[in-house]
Amino acid sequence: MLSDETLVLRLRDGEITAFEELVNRYKNKVFALVYRMVGDYQEAEDITQEVFLNIYTKINQFDSEKKFAPWLYRIATNTAISHLRKNKNRNHLNFDEVFSGLYSSLQASWDVVDPLLNMERVELKEEINKALSKLPENYRIIILLRYQLELNNQEIAQILNLKKENVEVKVHRARKALRKILEEQQTGKGVKHEL
Template sequence: MNFVETRLAKLARNGDRRAFSELVDLYKDKIYHLAYRMLHNVQEAEDVVQETFLRVYTNLNRYDETQKFSTWIYRIGTNLCIDRLRKRKASYSLDAEVNDSEGSDWYSMLASNDRTPEGELLLSETQEQVRRAIDSLPEKYKSAVILRYLHDMSLQEISEVLDMPVTTVKTRVHRGREYLRERLEKESVL
């Protein structure tokens, strides 16, 4: 797939709009899910997708064909999300978190073998506790944990996306996981 993406990027760089459209089709959902998991806001996630592809299009000449295209586009999307999180922190409001029931997220899609109403309620409560725990992660751990466990990226891929050494990524994933474990134990989920 890397070869196909590199070829599409080359064609798009030379003005082939269909090739760029194919890149958009390949990545729009992936970037949306990344953004939604980091921002928990449908509108902001959609904005990040648009801004990511705008940046990809305007910077195709800067894409290094020796690198994976997926790493490059994930780095752009992740950085845009981190920028939004930083801006949001400055204008944080307690009321903003109250109504967070926009659309469905990945937690609501977790499979359950237990179809009893009690089982459904327990699963729903557990999913909500896990979502809150991930939301509460310090910013420096949040992106590494999301990319590792929700996007199933390797430590090397995360290192390339976040532009930091693999050892730093490994530490952040480990500390983020420990933070989640402690937080969930306090809420007695585990």
């Protein structure tokens, strides 16, 4: 199988089928990322299409000595986030603002751990998706890049324009914030269990 980077070179040579191959390789990963960001199937599909059109028009800006995937995900991330900001004034907050607000109460609430653990996998999955959608977009994207796309710190740093050393810290903070929301969802249901 040809590498992504070889396909890019072929596309630059005018071989349009190379682009088709890139679309087929990445459409579902990009779609999954965008879908979790925006939460709406149709909107996600439209944005995914826009991502690939952006990729095409910017293909000459891609540095062919680098890896293609992080560059593509950077465009996908930026396109999705700019849509979020354009359409709604959603809960975009600076990493550290969010962190200072949530950190103080990040101690695990023991009384929701059991209910969460006792849920069916599908049910917990739904709870996590719900919590993800409530997460500030900067936290959400870092979780998606790390876990859904399984990218390493170097790649995430490149995509989000962060220092590599800061990525791990931000992943931790995002996970804590996610856990916090997960817990709030449970206490909001009025479920209380004493250990």
